Amino acid sequence: MACMNEDGQWIVLMGLLTALALFFxxxxxxQSALVGQTTAEGVLEFxxxxxxxxxxxxxxxxxxxxxxxxLQQQHYVDDIVRIxxxxxxxxxxxxxxxxxDVSGRMLRPVTIHxxxxxxxxxxxxxx
Numbered sequence: 137m138a139c140m141n142e143d144g145q146w147i148v149l150m151g152l153l154t155a156l157a158l159f160f161x162x163x164x165x166x167q168s169a170l171v172g173q174t175t176a177e178g179v180l181e182f183x184x185x186x187x188x189x190x191x192x193x194x195x196x197x198x199x200x201x202x203x204x205x206x207l208q209q210q211h212y213v214d215d216i217v218r219i220x221x222x223x224x225x226x227x228x229x230x231x232x233x234x235x236x237d238v239s240g241r242m243l244r245p246v247t248i249h250x251x252x253x254x255x256x257x258x259x260x261x262x263x
Contacts, residue, residue, distance in 0.1 A: 186224050187250055187257055190216070194230050194248060198263055226252035238262050 197212050204212065213230075220228040229249040235242045243262040250257040 183224070183226070183250075183252060183255055186226065186252075190220060190226075190228060190250060191248065191259075191261075194246065195263060198232070198244075198246060220250075224252060226250055236262070 193216050197209075197216065200212075201209065216230075217228050220226045227250075231247055233245040233247075235244045245260050246263045247260045248258070
């Protein structure tokens with residue numbers, strides 16, 4: 137009994153430590169992949185191009201604003217709102233205020249509201 141071989145105990149202990157280390161590393165790698173995925177999804181869900189297209193359509197409307205009749209203006213606004221809702225599932229409102237003197241130029245504030253259920257975007261720009 138005094139000369140017992142204890143080499144097998146070290147092998148089992150090292151195997152246990154190696155298994156715990158691999159489990160810990162797998163857990164860390166799994167969590168880092170999830171964090172990277174949700175970050176990428178957040179970036180992809182932001183509708184930057186949709187907002188740019190909306191702004192372009194609204195600014196085109198205000199470029200033609202003086203030449204349109206009241207009925208044509210209303211149809212133009214309705215078209216922008218309906219197309220945004222139909223194609224992009226986004227609720228869009230925009231309106232303008234009275235012209236103001238901004239650095240020696242007469243500009244009107246245009247307020248744009250965009251909401252697609254995930255992203256809410258509000259902007260007031262002088263145009």
